[in-house]
Amino acid sequence: MNTEYDITETLDVKGLSCPMxxxxxxxxxDTLDADEVLEVVATDRGSMSxxxxxxxxxxxxxxxxxxxxxxxFRHVVRKTA
Numbered sequence: 588m589n590t591e592y593d594i595t596e597t598l599d600v601k602g603l604s605c606p607m608x609x610x611x612x613x614x615x616x617d618t619l620d621a622d623e624v625l626e627v628v629a630t631d632r633g634s635m636s637x638x639x640x641x642x643x644x645x646x647x648x649x650x651x652x653x654x655x656x657x658x659x660f661r662h663v664v665r666k667t668a
Contacts, residue, residue, distance in 0.1 A: 592651055592663060595623035601630045601659070608634040609641045612664065616648055619666045624651065627662040638662045 598615045600608040608629045615625055627638065635653060639662075642650035647668035654661045 592624045594626045597626045604631045629660045
């Protein structure tokens with residue numbers, strides 16, 4: 588995955604479970620301009636597949652990076668349009 592990006596905004600969805608991390612991510616992405624990058628930090632293990640699946644099936648967003656940091660899952664999503 589691409590590691591060349593500048594984070595525009597960070598969204599903390601720690602403590603929320605499915606489907607809320609994806610819902611909150613979509614709402615935050617909608618407020619960004621094209622080419623801006625959203626970092627999402629979550630504690631829901633399911634967010635790894637949920638956010639990846641959402642990004643794969645949603646026009647105008649690109650998943651740049653994901654990492655599993657133990658109890659925290661980090662996602663980086665760019666708004667492309």
